[in-house]
Amino acid sequence: MADKLGIIIVAAGRGSRMGTKESKQYLLLDGKPIIVHTLERFEKMSAVEEIVLVTGREDVQRCRDYANQYGLTKCKHIIPGGKERQDSVYQGLLALGRSTEWVMVHDGVRPFAHPDHVLACLQRVQEMGAAVLAVPVKDTIKVVGSNGTIQSTPDRSSLWAIQTPQAFRFALLLDAHEKARQEGFMGTDDAMLVEWLGHPVDVVPSDYYNIKITTPEDLPWAEWILRHARGEVSE
Numbered sequence: 001m002a003d004k005l006g007i008i009i010v011a012a013g014r015g016s017r018m019g020t021k022e023s024k025q026y027l028l029l030d031g032k033p034i035i036v037h038t039l040e041r042f043e044k045m046s047a048v049e050e051i052v053l054v055t056g057r058e059d060v061q062r063c064r065d066y067a068n069q070y071g072l073t074k075c076k077h078i079i080p081g082g083k084e085r086q087d088s089v090y091q092g093l094l095a096l097g098r099s100t101e102w103v104m105v106h107d108g109v110r111p112f113a114h115p116d117h118v119l120a121c122l123q124r125v126q127e128m129g130a131a132v133l134a135v136p137v138k139d140t141i142k143v144v145g146s147n148g149t150i151q152s153t154p155d156r157s158s159l160w161a162i163q164t165p166q167a168f169r170f171a172l173l174l175d176a177h178e179k180a181r182q183e184g185f186m187g188t189d190d191a192m193l194v195e196w197l198g199h200p201v202d203v204v205p206s207d208y209y210n211i212k213i214t215t216p217e218d219l220p221w222a223e224w225i226l227r228h229a230r231g232e233v234s235e
């Protein structure tokens with residue numbers, strides 16, 4: 001990719017569903033903070049030149065120390081985030097600046113995005129302007145009403161669980177964020193803001209190892225994925 005590509009890694013959340021005193025992105029996985037595992041994945045990719053890490057205001061210095069300790073030389077900006085994930089991504093966009101052509105947004109608590117899938121996403125975004133990783137859902141999904149009964153069963157063949165990274169033409173994502181801020185529209189991912197603008201978003205197949213570490217039962221699963229990636233356990 002010849003044009004300027006910026007990576008935003010958001011890690012300013014509190015991890016309330018994890019329920020630990022320490023925010024989940026700093027919990028240790030094989031002796032290393034989860035956020036460092038995630039950053040190392042992107043640091044190793046030759047297509048990646050510049051990473052913006054968005055953290056809690058109180059964690060900026062800690063993250064600077066990690067960047068030095070673990071040799072994360074591509075982590076060029078470490079900045080404070082906002083109240084919601086969407087606010088944190090917006091701060092990342094401002095830090096990258098308008099000379100950026102392409103941007104990829106990734107959750108700091110998704111340490112296992114496969115480099116081949118990240119590259120596939122980068123290829124697709126150049127054709128489509130917006131591309132996200134995803135996997136087909138494995139369960140039957142129901143829409144449940146406030147009275148606790150099933151309202152409907154969407155056709156599973158069209159349901160995908162959306163992951164990160166999510167890649168966009170920079171100007172498109174900035175426009176989506178600025179309009180959403182003006183109109184008070186909130187989305188749980190960046191694709192949602194771009195969809196809201198009416199722009200198509202391409203879905204790039206990923207794998208089920210690219211989990212978001214969200215609740216306590218994800219931690220032993222994450223340890224297993226790490227060992228599996230190193231060839232220490234079989235399927």
Ligand SMILES: Nc1ccn([C@@H]2O[C@H](COP(=O)(O)OP(=O)(O)OP(=O)(O)O)[C@@H](O)[C@H]2O)c(=O)n1
Pocket residue numbers: 010011012013014015016017018025054081082083084085086088089107108109110212213214
């Ligand atoms: N204000 C926020 C909220 C979330 N995130 C980041 O967005 C990613 C995905 O969010 P999620 O898993 O929901 O993290 P938390 O918001 O920390 O978790 P919870 O919702 O359980 O509090 C995480 O890397 C998280 O740190 C962020 O940068 N800024």
Ligand SMILES: C[C@](O)(CO)[C@H](O)COP(=O)(O)O
Pocket residue numbers: 085107161162163164188189190212214
């Ligand atoms: C961006 C995301 O990881 C895509 O699956 C997800 O939407 C984040 O949502 P959460 O509400 O912060 O878990």
